[in-house]
Amino acid sequence: MIPYGRQNITDDDIEVVTKALRADFLTQGPTIHQFEVAFAEYVGAKYAVAVANGTAALHLCALALDVTEGQKVITTPITFAASANCVRYCGGEVVFADIDPDTYLLDIKAVRNLLASAPKGTYQGIVPVDFAGRAVDLEAFRTLADEYGLWIIEDACHAPGGYFNDSQVHLQRCGNGQFADLAIFSFHPVKHIACGEGGMITTNDASLYQKLLTLRTHGISRDTNGFQNSIAFAAGDEQATNYPGWYMEMQTLGYNYRLTDFQAALGISQLARADEGLTRRREIAQVYNAAFEGLSFIKGQSGVVEGHAYHLYVVEVENRLGLYTHLREQQIFAQVHYIPCHLMPYYRAQGWKEGDFPAAENYYRHCLSLPMYPTLTEAQQAFVIQTIIDFYHS
Numbered sequence: 484m485i486p487y488g489r490q491n492i493t494d495d496d497i498e499v500v501t502k503a504l505r506a507d508f509l510t511q512g513p514t515i516h517q518f519e520v521a522f523a524e525y526v527g528a529k530y531a532v533a534v535a536n537g538t539a540a541l542h543l544c545a546l547a548l549d550v551t552e553g554q555k556v557i558t559t560p561i562t563f564a565a566s567a568n569c570v571r572y573c574g575g576e577v578v579f580a581d582i583d584p585d586t587y588l589l590d591i592k593a594v595r596n597l598l599a600s601a602p603k604g605t606y607q608g609i610v611p612v613d614f615a616g617r618a619v620d621l622e623a624f625r626t627l628a629d630e631y632g633l634w635i636i637e638d639a640c641h642a643p644g645g646y647f648n649d650s651q652v653h654l655q656r657c658g659n660g661q662f663a664d665l666a667i668f669s670f671h672p673v674k675h676i677a678c679g680e681g682g683m684i685t686t687n688d689a690s691l692y693q694k695l696l697t698l699r700t701h702g703i704s705r706d707t708n709g710f711q712n713s714i715a716f717a718a719g720d721e722q723a724t725n726y727p728g729w730y731m732e733m734q735t736l737g738y739n740y741r742l743t744d745f746q747a748a749l750g751i752s753q754l755a756r757a758d759e760g761l762t763r764r765r766e767i768a769q770v771y772n773a774a775f776e777g778l779s780f781i782k783g784q785s786g787v788v789e790g791h792a793y794h795l796y797v798v799e800v801e802n803r804l805g806l807y808t809h810l811r812e813q814q815i816f817a818q819v820h821y822i823p824c825h826l827m828p829y830y831r832a833q834g835w836k837e838g839d840f841p842a843a844e845n846y847y848r849h850c851l852s853l854p855m856y857p858t859l860t861e862a863q864q865a866f867v868i869q870t871i872i873d874f875y876h877s
């Protein structure tokens with residue numbers, strides 16, 4: 484069986500998890516912080532906050548940016564629903580904008596039109612997605628966002644290790660916090676780095692970082708300097724001069740979105756092999772690109788793209804359903820990413836309908852994600868390619 488994506492767990496990974504299980508802490512011990520430091524360094528951001536999953540990461544970002552009822556946030560319809568849902572968790576309104584038909588990313592022109600067609604202050608933020616692993620040009624989005632006073636959450640779930648070159652030809656890694664206020668990642672098994680479940684938020688903003696740490700653990704603070712109740716109350720003793728050791732304060736409404744120490748141990752071990760995996764993903768992409776070049780029935784995402792992290796290898800094909808079925812008969816499990824978010828019944832109920840985003844909807848009629856993961860062998864990939872070519876030639 485050949486799936487579209489799968490995790491790569493090695494004996495080393497198993498060993499570090501076993502060690503973590505024998506240590507003093509099972510959750511929120513020292514390994515969490517080690518993972519955060521290593522991950523922040525990997526993407527080139529100042530701060531990282533490990534959380535339970537990518538969806539929790541998005542939720543905490545929306546909370547940290549004070550998304551509330553009545554606010555409007557723009558995102559792409561071609562993404563996993565969580566990119567949009569985080570706005571709804573906080574009572575905000577999701578406004579979709581169409582994709583660029585060549586890159587499949589949120590089309591900055593569509594976003595610019597949307598912003599220009601309403602009074603300033605109508606929209607509060609943008610959630611661009613590094614879809615399939617292709618980095619969004621966040622420099623351009625930052626310029627636009629600044630013009631309208633918007634924040635940016637980069638959904639970088641598909642792109643750890645991905646990058647784009649900015650206008651100064653400086654390499655800008657996904658999640659490095661140069662342009663986006665916050666970025667998020669997922670450690671679901673189909674993503675580059677697997678923790679079972681897990682997520683990470685990265686930022687260069689110290690105050691957002693502090694807010695996220697608190698929100699991750701029930702809104703509870705243990706920072707003596709920030710306590711709001713008096714020492715006398717905390718100690719239950721008028722004579723006390725310090726806050727007692729047990730004392731903590733729930734200052735805002737937070738959640739339990741913690742990652743466990745043994746998941747963090749797995750994350751650290753996986754992160755150490757991330758570049759190796761990325762190299763292999765890029766090799767696989769080159770082989771697909773070369774095999775499909777000049778074939779009229781198949782259109783690749785965008786050819787060879789520097790900095791692409793290739794979480795997915797997406798093609799657009801004629802008779803997508805036929806090909807999908809044919810591949811399944813050969814035990815090749817291609818997948819579709821994504822059913823346009825605005826056409827999910829939940830979002831249709833909010834007024835979105837077919838015809839709203841022609842580029843996204845046309846993409847959905849043709850897209851298919853082919854097997855793409857580091858342990859896909861050359862022979863397996865050759866079989867996938869041959870099976871596709873045979874389908875169109877028969």
Ligand SMILES: *Cc1c(COP(=O)(O)O)cnc(C)c1O
Pocket residue numbers: 536537538539562563565566612638640641668669670671680681682
């Ligand atoms: C996987 C994914 C998420 C959610 O991550 P989970 O860890 O599964 O909650 C969010 N956005 C995108 C684009 C994703 O691919």
